[in-house]
Amino acid sequence: MSSSNTLNYSCNQKLGEVIDNYKDTRGNLIPVLQAAQDIFGYIPKEAMVTISRELKIPCTEIYGVATFYGQFHLEPRGKNIVRVCEGTACHVRGGTKVIDEVKDYLGLKDGQMTTVDGAFTLETVACIGACGISPAMMVNDKVYGKLSPDDIHTILDLYREKEGETECIA
């Protein structure tokens, strides 16, 4: 893992500005963590150390908050988030095959959720509210339904082509 010296310099500066803005505000931890995640794409350990030092909040408390809320991620995530539904409606209509096909397309092995190139992260979810068009998945904010395994390559190819740079991934 990178050290604080190797985190992107401008990202560290941005984090510093956010901390300065919130330093004297009560209940500042969550907005600072949200900002850190926006800046880095996740919350690096080094950012937690900086936040702890500057806001005078123990690292253990910050870690506790960051792991309690599902919105926070402590590991780097891919530029594209693929959420495949494991809910009942999707499951009975072939959702397992969809998940297998996504893993196969992305080359994910044994518990690996993010592709080596950082282009995609796979997440499984309990329901994405699209049961009527199950099996369903989301890529970033877009919902795809009535999926067959054959659709997966076509859909994910679109995102491979669109891949842009994320400025502040440490």
Ligand code: FES
């Ligand atoms: S169960 Fe899959 S979208 Fe609801």
